[in-house]
Amino acid sequence: MVTLPEPPHRHRRVAESFGADPARYDEARPAYPDAVIERILAAAPGGNFLDVGCGTGIVARQFRAAGCTVLGVEPDPRMAGFARAAGVEVEVATFEEWEPAGRVFDAVVSGTAWHWIDPVVGATGAARVLRPGGVLAPFGHVFELPPTVAQALAEAYRRLDPASPIAFDGRSIRDGYRALYARAADGIREAGGFGEPELWRYDWERLYTRDELLRLVPTSGGLSGLPAERLAPVLAAVGSAVDDLGGVVTLPYTTWGLTAIRAGSTAERRP
Template identity: 40%
Template sequence: MGELPFGAIAAEYDRHRPAPPEDLVDDLERLGGSVLDVGCGTGKAAVAMAERGLAVLGLEPDERMAAIAAGHGIEVEIGTFEAWDAGGRQFDLLTFSDSWHFVDPAVGTRRAAELLRPGGKVARIWNSYLLEPSAIEALDRVYRRLAPEITQSWRPSAAWAPVRPDDDPLVRGGFMPLRTRSYKSAGRSSADEFVAMAATTSNHLRLGDRLAPLMSEVHAAIEALGGAVRMHRTTFLALARLN
């Protein structure tokens, strides 16, 4: 995992990013055992698992993000997944909550095999958001003008599709795919809530000085729609087992 731009907005990340769905945490709880939560951030998934009694160690490359996770009661070590020295420790479950896409897949597959006990599992978790057509149209006009390089995560795309076994580095590396599940929810986000969460995503953070004017116009577009948008969230869980 390389250097990510989240540390400077760690408090905002912790405040505005959603916790994992309860039924997803139910499934992780049933897996049991010791957990390494890779790229744990401020501890959203780690806290949810620890509250169910799982023994969770967080691994996070950014000290500022890790400090917040530690403040939530999570034991965290600093490092990237590719280079971290585990000191011979192994785990029953590796979780990647919106973090697998930051890992070098070739190195990550080898590291996962090294860090898991026989029969251990990898759980990759990621979120997809979909807005209703009127909101997509309004926001697309803003993004095409101010940040055309961003692929909006509220529009379905192949990048957010479930993992396909024939194109999965873990499967190619000898892991057995178990299943992919999805968990759906929906709710309304105010203009303030929408821009606050969007501004914590890596593709927005990389805009630098262009972020503030973009978020101002996104906010205005949502206000023109009535002050809020309905957001449909799908959370995916892809499980694979070490043979």
């Protein structure tokens, strides 16, 4: 398991490390399951979406393919530049400092990024830009490595950076990740302006070759900002462990998310 620092939003160094290699991030990180996208589309009163922490535009492209208009907000100009090159409209800012300039949206979504935002400040900002009946839907997926691969990663990482706020251990991240969205739900309740948030989970899996997994692992927090010479021994340990398993592994994934409806009249909802 990759244990995130508590609370994650106070660790900006980790949060801003993912843009070190946007192309690798976009290639390695999987898109979200169709069932997740469809769930959020069904909850939204219209197709005008704001994607908070849009990164390279993975989520934005999925909602655009479903017919939505999507504006991204992304604090890292490297990630934003990649998203723009892929056709996504992006404004560079943290969500806490972003100025909506009177614009309103049918949905505020955030793919594996909401935990880097203060949960109360984020929910307050979402309430400000959502039309009545609009939906706030942060979600994110997380994978679990086979035990021997996870152990090899943990041992190599501890040798590399024992003082890091990121920890790799043997606990189940698929269950542990729930706490991030429970905290987000608490932030929504404290901020006010929404109905009761609904917490949900979707399980799935994906097959990885050795090379594919070695592209994915460096996109994790704590590894994403490492220079190549420091990352190399970690990847060597992971690669060796995968070789021992035959060079192919199936990773179980869980997508956690929540939906909360902006309070007020639903008269503006799309028929």
